[in-house]
Amino acid sequence: MxxxxxxxxxxxxxxxxxxxxxxxxxxxxxxxxxxxxxxxxxxxxxxxxxxxxxxxxxxxxxxxxxxxxxxxxxxxxxxxxxxxxxxxxSPRKKINSFKKNQAFKELKAARSCYSHLAGALGVNFLDCLCQKNFVTFQHEQLALTPAGQLFFKDLGIDINKLPSKGPLLKPCLDWTERRFHLAGTLGSAFFKECLRRQWLRYTPASRAVTLSWDGKLFFDSLNNPLV
Amino acid sequence: MxxxxxxxxxxxxxxxxxxxxxxxxxxxxxxxxxxxxxxxxxxxxxxxxxxxxxxxxxxxxxxxxxxxxxxxxxxxxxxxxxxxxxxxxSPRKKINSFKKNQAFKELKAARSCYSHLAGALGVNFLDCLCQKNFVTFQHEQLALTPAGQLFFKDLGIDINKLPSKGPLLKPCLDWTERRFHLAGTLGSAFFKECLRRQWLRYTPASRAVTLSWDGKLFFDSLNNPLV
DNA sequence: TTGTTATCTCGATAAACATCGAACTGTTTT
DNA sequence: AAAACAGTTCGATGTTTATCGAGATAACAA
Structure with missing residues (x-):
């Protein structure tokens, strides 16, 4: 049966x-x-x-x-x-305490979504990748351009060496931003690299992550249209 | 807040x-x-x-x-x-009655997944589309070829007239087959067309759908490698 | 050893809630 | 009109289960 x-x-x-x-x-x-x-x-x-x-x-x-x-x-x-x-x-419910409000702000700024980066920082990162033409985003489908391939290689991430399980790039809907951030094996690899380089650090008893000085430099440079 | x-x-x-x-x-x-x-x-x-x-x-x-x-x-x-x-x-649990087993067999053969076609028939349909090169399926991403565009046009489905909300093609993991069937606006349009042409009919008090004679002819012709 | 800490097992308790009978409001049929 | 039918409201009931206190068992620290 x-x-x-x-x-x-x-x-x-x-x-x-x-x-x-x-x-x-x-x-x-x-x-x-x-x-x-x-x-x-x-x-x-x-x-x-x-x-x-x-x-x-x-x-x-x-x-x-x-x-x-x-x-x-x-x-x-x-x-x-x-x-x-x-x-x-999920339907929304009001936040009733100051403490929870504080915790929410931290989560909204940057957090881990199991294995990849989420929150405002994650959404903004994907925006930058699109704007610099490192990835294309059409019909809810992401694709890596040759320029993007180079960008990640410079970061120490060789897409040919990533696990072949699952899609390389995957859009993941962010519940705080209501827009997409980057998941998939490449998204996971990038988040891991951020942790390794100490650009991002975990906060105790929370999924939130905080940006170090070096991390801030990196993400700021991405936002700079001159680079 | x-x-x-x-x-x-x-x-x-x-x-x-x-x-x-x-x-x-x-x-x-x-x-x-x-x-x-x-x-x-x-x-x-x-x-x-x-x-x-x-x-x-x-x-x-x-x-x-x-x-x-x-x-x-x-x-x-x-x-x-x-x-x-x-x-x-979800974890699996044994089916304990003959009646439920019968209902399961019907669901497994063909059913509606809200707005599109699922079950063995749905999975097989997507397979055919791939094999005939009407759609491509790489890295869990579906795309419609020019030949595929013609195929659906012949069925009376003009992709330019479909609602622009959401992706045109979307893979949906089938829980009975453990493989993908076709969702997205095109998947919905195709299922609707099947119902309109009476190729498929609902069964009472169930999500299962049954194949009419005409429907069988259509799906059989797809499986035929000569056509 | 003795005390402290982390985890787990075993009841007991209290709260949440799915269910149905009974009664009531409309709507359709005869 | 009367009867049958579809849906709802209300109150009572019985089951499920999250929770914690008390106690047991280890592992660690002094």
């Missing part, structure tokens, strides 16, 4: 504020301990442990033990894409 | 078997009454009415009244895409 997809097995897990908050933190792509996650989400360690185990059963997250700590991280690229998809069709 | 997306407002609605079953029926694209829907999902009319009203609040469905009946239909293309996305990452 064939097998049907159990859709509500997925949606029931996603229908809980705590679990969504945990996933949102894990969308940063980092490894985080149960205690860290529980603290950030403001639930007890037991509850966090319970949620993480349930999500592990569906292979959304995976864990490894080191000493007395258990480190969790996001394990499903598909789920990351689904979460971004959900964010874009 | 800015506004945050309320993700669980979406997932909580999707975390219920009855509502998912209702949405699945509405994915056919047809207008259906509360009574019809309730009967097909095996819940009482009150319960169906309750669910449909909640989904209407998020603008997932809309309704209009005709006499004593209230007709509901799917109102969000985004939601339709989300549902297909969910189907693809």
């Amino acid at each position: 064939p097998e049907l997809p159990d859709l509500t097995a997925v949606t029931k897990l996603l229908a809980d504020e705590s679990r969504v908050a945990l996933l949102s933190l894990l969308l940063s792509g980092r490894f985080q301990t149960v205690h860290e996650l529980a603290h950030a989400v403001k639930i007890t360690d037991q509850t966090a442990s319970y949620h993480l185990k349930r999500m592990q059963a569906l292979e959304w997250v995976s864990s490894y033990k080191q000493g007395r700590s258990v480190y969790y991280h996001l394990a499903s690229e598909q789920l990351a894409a689904l979460l971004e998809n959900l964010l874009n069709i | 800015p506004e945050l997306p309320d993700l669980t407002a979406v997932t909580k609605l999707l975390a219920d078997e009855s509502r998912v079953a209702l949405l699945s029926l509405l994915l056919s694209g047809r207008f259906q009454t509360v009574h019809e829907l309730a009967h097909a999902v095996k819940i009482t009319d009150q319960t169906a009415s309750y669910h449909l009203k909640r989904m209407q609040a998020l603008e997932w469905v809309s309704s209009y009244k005709q006499g004593r009946s209230v007709y509901y239909h799917l109102a969000s293309e985004q939601l339709a895409a989300l549902l297909e996305n969910l189907l693809n990452i």
Whole structure:
């Protein structure tokens, strides 16, 4: 007998504020301990442990033990894409606290979308690439030009050496900007390179990333029409 | 103050078997009454009415009244895409009844995916288009060739007269076949044309569609390598 | 050793909510 | 008019489940 997809097995897990908050933190792509996650989400360690185990059963997250700590991280690229998809069709609700408003501003400026760069910085980056004719964007389809190929090679990213799995360039709808930023294997590689060069740094207990001085120089130079 | 997306407002609605079953029926694209829907999902009319009203609040469905009946239909293309996305990452569960197995076979053969054709027939159709070089499919991106443009024109579909909203061709991952079928405005137009020519017909209380004699002739001719 | 920390297991509890019966409002049919 | 039908509202009920306290088990630190 064939097998049907159990859709509500997925949606029931996603229908809980705590679990969504945990996933949102894990969308940063980092490894985080149960205690860290529980603290950030403001639930007890037991509850966090319970949620993480349930999500592990569906292979959304995976864990490894080191000493007395258990480190969790996001394990499903598909789920990351689904979460971004959900964010874009969700109704809006007012922000009620100053603290949350502050956190939102940081997320809006720049954040990681699992493996690539999102937020105003990410959207602006894609704009620059288009304007400089490094990529073309027609009919919601992205393509890399020869000039763009050179641009990334200069950054140390050889597109021939990237994993062949999935599209090289992929537009990803940004839920804060309501416009596209760059995903795909090239988007992931670029974000990784930014982290390696310390142009971008993670902020604690958040998906937000901050721009270093060097990073600011790089992105500013892109915006400069003379270069 | 800015506004945050309320993700669980979406997932909580999707975390219920009855509502998912209702949405699945509405994915056919047809207008259906509360009574019809309730009967097909095996819940009482009150319960169906309750669910449909909640989904209407998020603008997932809309309704209009005709006499004593209230007709509901799917109102969000985004939601339709989300549902297909969910189907693809859901864990599988065994089918436990003969009846459900029968229904599954019908769905697998051919069904509507809101506005376009899915199932084995849909996947096979895209294969044919590729093989005859009517469309190209590289790096998960579809493009229409001049020959393809002619092919659809012969069917009565002028791509210059299609709505400019969204991409013309879009690959949509098929959850029964695990391969792509054709979506986008052209995919929608083609499915509509199939219904108009009566090549395809809806089955009652299901998203499945069946092939008429004329329809079989058309799709068989596509598979014929001589033509 | 002794104390501290991180995680997990096991109940108990409290809140959320899908469901349906009963009753009510219209609409269509006879 | 009367009966049948489609849809809705309201209240009650029963199930599901997120949560935490208490206690157990390790790993680490002093």
